[in-house]
Amino acid sequence: MKNGFFNVLSVTAFVDVLRTFSPLTEETVSGMAADGRVLAQDVVSGEDLPAAPRSCMDGYALRAQDVFGASEMNPAYLESVGAVPIEKPAEFSLRPGECASIVTGGILPEGADAVMMIEHTEELGAGTVEMRKSLAPADNVMLKGEDAGAGKVALAAGTLLRPQEIGLLAALGIADVAVHARPRVGILSTGDELVPVAQTPQVGQVRDVNSSTLARSVARAGGLPTQYGLVKDDLASLESALRTALDANDAVFLSGGSSVGTRDLTVAAIERIEGMELVNHGVAISPGKPLILARCGNKAVWGLPGQVASAQVVMFVLGMPFLRHLAGWRNPFDQSLWPARRAVLTRNVASKPGREDYVRVRLDAVDGSVRATPVTGKSGLLKTLILSQGVIRIPSDSEGVYEGAEVDVLLF
Amino acid sequence: MKNGFFNVLSVTAFVDVLRTFSPLTEETVSGMAADGRVLAQDVVSGEDLPAAPRSCMDGYALRAQDVFGASEMNPAYLESVGAVPIEKPAEFSLRPGECASIVTGGILPEGADAVMMIEHTEELGAGTVEMRKSLAPADNVMLKGEDAGAGKVALAAGTLLRPQEIGLLAALGIADVAVHARPRVGILSTGDELVPVAQTPQVGQVRDVNSSTLARSVARAGGLPTQYGLVKDDLASLESALRTALDANDAVFLSGGSSVGTRDLTVAAIERIEGMELVNHGVAISPGKPLILARCGNKAVWGLPGQVASAQVVMFVLGMPFLRHLAGWRNPFDQSLWPARRAVLTRNVASKPGREDYVRVRLDAVDGSVRATPVTGKSGLLKTLILSQGVIRIPSDSEGVYEGAEVDVLLF
Structure with missing residues (x-):
């Protein structure tokens, strides 16, 4: 194992690894179908727009x-x-x-x-x-050519297409554009206590929640999720399922039981696949510390915590930006322009230095002022996510945030 | 004409009218397809989740x-x-x-x-x-029942479904849910200078941009856009096109030429349709003042300004929230929880009291501080929208905002 067993990366170091993956190759789509995609090539205008003053x-x-x-x-x-x-x-x-x-x-x-x-x-x-x-x-x-000039770049490679950019393509009569492909994402769940959603669990069993929440998060990030269902907690099954999912996808998100045993199994299965390199065995983030990343060329395998709230927070903070990175977004990891709301914290929030904390919060708008209340609870429950509209980040060098402080709530 | 020809409403009064429309009737969809939809009925859990501690x-x-x-x-x-x-x-x-x-x-x-x-x-x-x-x-x-209790409401009517709520449906083995229907939206463009996107314009003609930008905005707001294409600037064509679009949709968005003549024609066509009531002839908003609203029962006809930037700003500030209202969202008109970014304004922005101004801004993140720079330019161009990441609202009683002020940028 290249990086040692207890290789826990800082969030910054982990993101630096994510950045080394290349954006996906290009494909041609019609302008109207390109909303939310990123241009892989410059779009050059064939005419002046307006054509005359x-x-x-x-x-x-x-x-x-x-x-x-x-x-x-x-x-x-x-x-x-x-x-x-x-x-x-x-x-x-x-x-x-x-x-x-x-x-x-x-x-x-x-x-x-x-x-x-x-x-x-x-x-x-x-x-x-x-x-x-x-x-x-x-x-x-x-003025003639004020929106676009004949022979000039109207929209540069790397531009995220929104309704207004789609409008410019329409204005220029450009039917097709070259955009980065949408990441294909395989989703697997392990855990012998899990049963498929359609099945009635026996006492001790629970339905597989992560496959659904992860698939929806992948779709919201612009990816194309494929659910491969449940995998038995044994090395051969896990290795075989990983190979199948890797073959057909750009990334695989595996949500494991959160017990140490399951994580060990994930690592062991990853190591049996040739060309696969284990990047880390943990990230200094809470919730989500057990996060594992492995790469095989430009393909990524994410070993997510099994606890549903941990998995979703990791997905929101790191997984969805990674998929946007593959789809060609410029620096999706920089949170400073993420959709957010400035709010006043209603309670003290303590944090352990040495890790980035993401605290789920509920937002209330009271007379035009927005308040953020921490939602505490167990990471294995869905409740804390359902009661929250977003998270606040507490940097790894901080011991917390005081009641009354203004915070930026990153919105789910 | 019920409300008089120069009936210009404040944004608040206009929104009060929008609120009187009813959310659309319910339909049953599978849980996995319900992301982004709003529950029309309570979801009652059939079991305790967890079933045991x-x-x-x-x-x-x-x-x-x-x-x-x-x-x-x-x-x-x-x-x-x-x-x-x-x-x-x-x-x-x-x-x-x-x-x-x-x-x-x-x-x-x-x-x-x-x-x-x-x-x-x-x-x-x-x-x-x-x-x-x-x-x-x-x-x-x-604890037993901590996420959901047998026989109790797990998710209340009015809940917006996100990945975590979809996860809860999965956890409870609930396959189908009753949600409000997605608004069907007809899109029409008028203006004798317009030609379809696939056509090469003669000098003086321009391709129809609004049909594309509006359709994408409708889709982003969760609506189902249908483009009815270009309508000739004459009363009979406009009346007939409006009737066709109204028949098949919950709302019609008509973007007209911005000249006074075209607006008069829209009003005249609306008045020829029985049961149609003209609500207003203008809103105290900039850009977007020429906005017309008419209603026919619970169906709405929006007469949007023809200038592309004006149409898009009106769509963003009022049209998209209206579609979310039809789709069952709770108070989508309240901007205080919209995705935004607190930023420092880099220049003075002047505003005329008596109208709400929405100023397009570019955002830059510099060393963790976010700056908003007003993007000025002509409303007929796409350029200002393409250079912007959002808008700041200047209330109708304000004369502007000074350089250095902190503002919430509502993100496109």
């Missing part, structure tokens, strides 16, 4: 220099020469002293470089329009 | 009173009578002075009421075990 307002297209210095007290007077149609360019151009009515989205006629909002104008009859405001060139105009 | 630790099951007051300096000594198997109850029970080794998840034998962690014990040979810690009854034990 367009008005941002209902009003008058004009030459800005014709209204320089205009105001309510000192208006300028221009001659209207017509109306710009919405769906095609005007057939006229503007000469000095002229303007043309235009609606939002209309193309500026030749000779115009700005648009006066209708609110600042008055038609005086006989084609004369009073202009009560000074404008600079480009005021109230979407 | 289980150990949270590897160690020894014992009677707490046998180790009351025990410590490193003053240990207690118990006689081990065997090992509890993991998958079934022990065949023995404990008498006073006895203990039994147990692994995490094991069922406590009759007579035991607590578990001593193995770290606080030492086997002295001949069955004697030294116990170096005092315990209270129930210490390190998951």
Whole structure:
């Protein structure tokens, strides 16, 4: 065993290992199906967007220099020469002293470089329009190429696609894009006390919860979960199940019984697979210390604690970011931009230095102020997770946080 | 027109109207497919979970009173009578002075009421075990029924299902649940300058962006979008398209050109549909003031601004919460628990009192401190949305926020 049996890594060291995995190879998907995916290649625009200067307002297209210095007290007077149609360019151009009515989205006629909002104008009859405001060139105009320039990168490789980026692809008429593949994730549960969800447990048995919670977390992180069900607590079964799941997936999440015996078995099964390297045998995190990671090339095997709350916290803090990393996200491990809520802690929280603590909390909004109350309880129960909206992180050099402190609650 | 032509509502008044819509009727789905859905009925547990007291630790099951007051300096000594198997109850029970080794998840034998962690014990040979810690009854034990009690409500109607709640359904062997239906949403775009995404625009024309961005936002809010494509800017086409979309959906989102003429046309088309009531003709929000809402029973028609950034901000602040409301979420309009990030504003932001401003911002994490920089630009462009990670809200009674202030950025 390369790293020694009691190789417990700090969270930082563990994340450094996770970062050494490569993002998955690319695949081509349609723009509309690409929401939540990460571009594997730059998207280059084939055209200027907008293709020509367009008005941002209902009003008058004009030459800005014709209204320089205009105001309510000192208006300028221009001659209207017509109306710009919405769906095609005007057939006229503007000469000095002229303007043309235009609606939002209309193309500026030749000779115009700005648009006066209708609110600042008055038609005086006989084609004369009073202009009560000074404008600079480009005021109230979407410039040619302002959203994307022909031949230029519109969206860089590494961009996470959201509705607005999907909108830009639509605007540019780009049907397909190259994105990183979604991680395929095999999910296994071990523990001789477990029975499948559809089965009625005998006294002493419990239904397999982790397969369900982990599969949903994988899906929420953008992965494609496959449940391989329950594996008997013996070396041959575990080795065989691991091989099957590894073969078909980019990562395998195995949730074991939390007893020392089961963890030993997981390690033993991992060591029987050629090319597999055990990275660690524990992480300085609470809950979740028994976490094991092994790698086989770019494929990962996670040995998660069997206690359901421990497994879910580890999944939230490390597993889901790892899947996003495989899917090409830029630095998903950096928690500083994770969805969160600043809240006031309602109770002291003590923490043992030397490990990162993730404390489950309930959030309450009271008169616009948000309060976080620690939810304590046993890691084998679902209750603490169900009562919580997120976790607060207590760094490994801290002995805790006082009641009344402001904390960032990382939201589930 | 019931409410008068220039009926501009405050955001609060507008939300009050949205709340009067009823959540959608229920449907039955499998537990595994219910992630992100809201329970329409209480889920009652058919059994106790755990079914019997289980150990949270590897160690020894014992009677707490046998180790009351025990410590490193003053240990207690118990006689081990065997090992509890993991998958079934022990065949023995404990008498006073006895203990039994147990692994995490094991069922406590009759007579035991607590578990001593193995770290606080030492086997002295001949069955004697030294116990170096005092315990209270129930210490390190998951109690019978602690996660769910037989015949009791395990998850109440109105609960949003997350991976942990799905896990509880699995633990209880509940295959199907009654949840509120997902809102079906019809999406229409008007504007004679628009062409379908697959078409190459002539000068003056632009591809339809809003249909794509809105569809993705609807899906992200849990709705089922159907795109009805482009509608000609004439009354008969618009009326007919609205009728078709209303017929098959719970809500219709129509993004119009932002010119006054197009808005008038939307209002006119709405008024030709029997049973349709125009709620307002504008909301005191920026961007997004031209927003129109009409209702026909429990069905809603939203007339969104045509400017893409305005439409997306309105969708984010009001449209997506409305869809979650239809899907049964509890008070999705309350922004105080929305995913956000506390950040320091890098520039002054001015705001006109009398309307709620939503200012798009870019977030940067610099040495653990998060900074929000306003992204200014024209609402007709996608650029400002693409450069932003979220928005800050400036209340209608505020004239702005100063550089250096801490703000909550609502994350896209």
